[in-house]
């Protein structure tokens with residue numbers, strides 16, 4: 001069964017776009033980048049987010065912690081001074097009471113991201129263990145629309161106009177499934193001219209329309225960094241957290257260069273929404289599976305999780321390490 005014949009193929013397509021971006025970003029030539037999905041602001045969530053990075057600075061960020069920093073932690077770590085300083089002298093004044101900053105200083109110290117002590121007048125002082133690097137180069141938003149016809153383009157137009165005028169990202173794209181047909185001129189008319197269009201196939205990707213470079217406002221620097229930290233933390237393979245890999249029907253199937261969840265019971269690439277606790281076809285993986293061919297503790301469900309986690313780590317390290325590539329097999 002092909003993707004296009006499946007119900008709700010958007011999720012599978014989204015994973016393929018993420019995998020392609022991880023392997024081959026940018027369409028104009030290689031740029032080191034990390035990829036995440038379903039991230040954005042309170043008002044706007046993007047399907048795929050690509051964060052282009054400086055490889056050396058990214059290595060320093062990775063050395064600080066393999067976890068992303070939430071905004072409270074980021075405030076403390078980013079402004080940590082080289083020498084002991086009262087936290088209020090080191091951090092720009094927040095738009096909430098200072099006392100709410102102190103728990104984040106303690107938390108950062110507990111994670112060995114900074115050192116802290118009591119200074120004169122019992123003030124909380126702290127300093128960095130290593131400087132927070134300037135690792136983010138550009139942020140790119142991709143909207144995934146496998147069946148991009150003229151009516152889908154019209155439906156997307158307002159959101160994309162908002163993305164372009166808001167300019168939180170440096171570049172905005174729409175990714176659509178490669179069909180072999182020429183792109184309809186009407187479709188290009190409906191989308192903002194600043195938005196790029198990518199045609200994504202199983203083996204190759206083609207630029208149908210080049211995007212314009214947007215100019216993010218300097219006032220958004222912190223917001224963009226919070227977004228990049230969340231992308232670093234989550235990546236794009238965390239979908240198992242909200243699905244049922246412990247179901248006996250759950251499989252990861254190779255689709256192009258990506259591993260995509262597939263449901264054996266429904267014979268389709270299931271969506272996250274249907275592969276949930278409410279699924280009436282759910283059946284737990286039999287206990288015998290937990291001891292058959294899965295050498296470490298846990299059954300296939302836990303095994304799939306480990307596979308995806310190790311792939312994510314390899315992909316992150318590949319950004320700054322000279323790991324020999326074998327992209328035909330590494331998904």
Ligand code: SF4
Nearest residue numbers: 247250263275279281
């Ligand atoms: S039967 Fe339901 S829970 Fe099991 S893999 Fe299929 S969609 Fe997911």
